[in-house]
Amino acid sequence: MEKMSTPMILDGIAVAAEIKAEVAGKVNTLVERGLRPGLAVILVGSVAASEIYVRSKVKTCGELGIFSEMLTPPESVTTEELLAMVEGLNARDEIDGILIQLPLPAHVDTKRLLEAIAPEKDVDGFHPVNVGRLQSGQPGLQPCTPAGVMEMLKRRNLPVAGKNAVVIGRSDIVGKPMAMLLLNASATVTVCHSRTVDLPRYTREADILVAAIGRPGFVTADMVKPGAVLVDVGINRITNAAEVAKFFPGDAAREATFAKRGSVVVGDVDPAAFAVSSAYTPVPGGVGALTIAMLMSNTVRACELRRGKA
Numbered sequence: 001m002e003k004m005s006t007p008m009i010l011d012g013i014a015v016a017a018e019i020k021a022e023v024a025g026k027v028n029t030l031v032e033r034g035l036r037p038g039l040a041v042i043l044v045g046s047v048a049a050s051e052i053y054v055r056s057k058v059k060t061c062g063e064l065g066i067f068s069e070m071l072t073p074p075e076s077v078t079t080e081e082l083l084a085m086v087e088g089l090n091a092r093d094e095i096d097g098i099l100i101q102l103p104l105p106a107h108v109d110t111k112r113l114l115e116a117i118a119p120e121k122d123v124d125g126f127h128p129v130n131v132g133r134l135q136s137g138q139p140g141l142q143p144c145t146p147a148g149v150m151e152m153l154k155r156r157n158l159p160v161a162g163k164n165a166v167v168i169g170r171s172d173i174v175g176k177p178m179a180m181l182l183l184n185a186s187a188t189v190t191v192c193h194s195r196t197v198d199l200p201r202y203t204r205e206a207d208i209l210v211a212a213i214g215r216p217g218f219v220t221a222d223m224v225k226p227g228a229v230l231v232d233v234g235i236n237r238i239t240n241a242a243e244v245a246k247f248f249p250g251d252a253a254r255e256a257t258f259a260k261r262g263s264v265v266v267g268d269v270d271p272a273a274f275a276v277s278s279a280y281t282p283v284p285g286g287v288g289a290l291t292i293a294m295l296m297s298n299t300v301r302a303c304e305l306r307r308g309k310a
């Protein structure tokens with residue numbers, strides 16, 4: 001039987017550092033011309049995870065020389081009030097990017113709000129104009145997580161053209177744009193989801209398998225083609241000792257984290273499946289780390305496109 005070589009760990013933190021260094025260089029050039037890129041982040045209510053992500057976005061802006069502003073309306077804010085906030089930000093020249101941290105409370109009309117952001121300031125790439133641009137292969141602002149995956153594949157010399165790519169998950173934020181980016185890069189793309197019949201039949205054919213369904217350890221070793229590239233977008237917090245032992249048998253570091261924090265994070269891929277792959281993104285420290293780096297990149301790009309022409 002053919003011996004599998006040790007898979008490459010696709011270190012998102014290292015790739016994010018490369019991207020951020022490049023973004024900082026671009027910020028310097030813009031600042032020398034009197035243009036400081038600016039990002040406004042709207043965080044509604046007090047969802048703990050969202051607060052952590054937004055704080056990290058604002059901190060990264062500071063590190064790269066990007067101006068940032070945080071708006072923190074209470075959970076009770078109405079759609080109309082948020083729309084007025086977005087309109088105000090659309091009108092401000094020094095704000096290049098507007099981001100509404102998701103998820104929003106159930107009473108807020110998320111679609112209406114995302115559509116209210118000026119497409120040229122839509123650094124999340126969620127506005128229908130940017131979705132359409134992506135679909136038709138035109139340049140535009142692209143969703144940060146899938147764009148980060150493409151950067152990772154490119155920077156680590158993992159070819160996409162001609163490969164069978166399978167995306168598990170069809171969300172607007174990750175699954176659909178991921179599929180479109182892979183298709184635009186000339187992969188043969190299949191999108192699987194919760195209603196797919198005999199899902200392993202598809203995943204076993206994947207040269208590149210992207211898991212984005214939010215189910216801990218969903219992709220098991222028997223679902224993976226030997227030598228595939230595994231991209232794990234899932235971030236699932238497990239709070240049960242038996243599950244920690246199941247996913248990370250004999251992993252002292254994970255056990256220590258669990259003892260300290262009462263939870264550990266696992267992706268949508270069972271860590272036991274990594275050994276079957278040729279390369280994989282770990283969780284944490286894989287794709288998640290790229291999301292914020294790509295947001296910074298989109299903010300600078302938005303500034304260059306809108307204000308950098310003169």
Ligand SMILES: Nc1nc2c(c(=O)[nH]1)N[C@@H](CN(C=O)c1ccc(C(=O)N[C@@H](CCC(=O)O)C(=O)O)cc1)CN2
Pocket residue numbers: 053099100101102103124144145235265283284285286287288289290291292
């Ligand atoms: N408006 C948006 N809302 C949300 C987005 C988004 O891109 N735009 N994505 C996610 C949350 N998110 C950024 O906003 C995000 C998620 C995860 C990470 C990250 O670094 N993850 C770490 C693990 C973190 C942990 O231990 O919990 C990793 O994978 O290494 C960064 C940003 C939903 N909302």
